[in-house]
Amino acid sequence: MENKNVRARDLGVTLNLISMIRSGKRRVTEDLLCRAMAYLSSDELAKLLGELPELEPATVNDIIKVVVRARADPAFRELLLSYLDRYLGEYIRSVGRQWVVTKEDIDATSRQ
Helix, strand or coil: CCCCCCCHHHHCCCHHHHHHHHCCCCCCCHHHHHHHHCCCCHHHHHHHCCCCCCCCCCCHHHHHHHHHHHHHCHHHHHHHHHHHHHHHHHHHHHHHCCCCCCHHHHHHHHHC
16 A cells, blocks of 8 residues: 555545554455555556566667656656666665676785
8 A cells, every 4th residue: 555655545444444454353355455456557466466468578779768768757767766676676786785706806905
């Protein structure tokens, strides 16, 4: 709900009911589940149901278009960064923690 900025009243229920569902004291009704699913994109719904859509190959031109738009549009930039963090965040962080040490690096350090 937080990721989508959906409030309990948007779903037609109380915050207390949401709290009870999250704590396991109440079950989600079919009606509430249907209302909540309305806030999912088709890709999110497909992923939830275990059916990932076929990927379309992206080109370098697609990347350039995204970067150009992100530079010009702050809202789009925030959206792009949130998607990068959500889907590639762990990978990006792991790459940032890796360093390649060459034999020359070791030799230069040992001479100091």
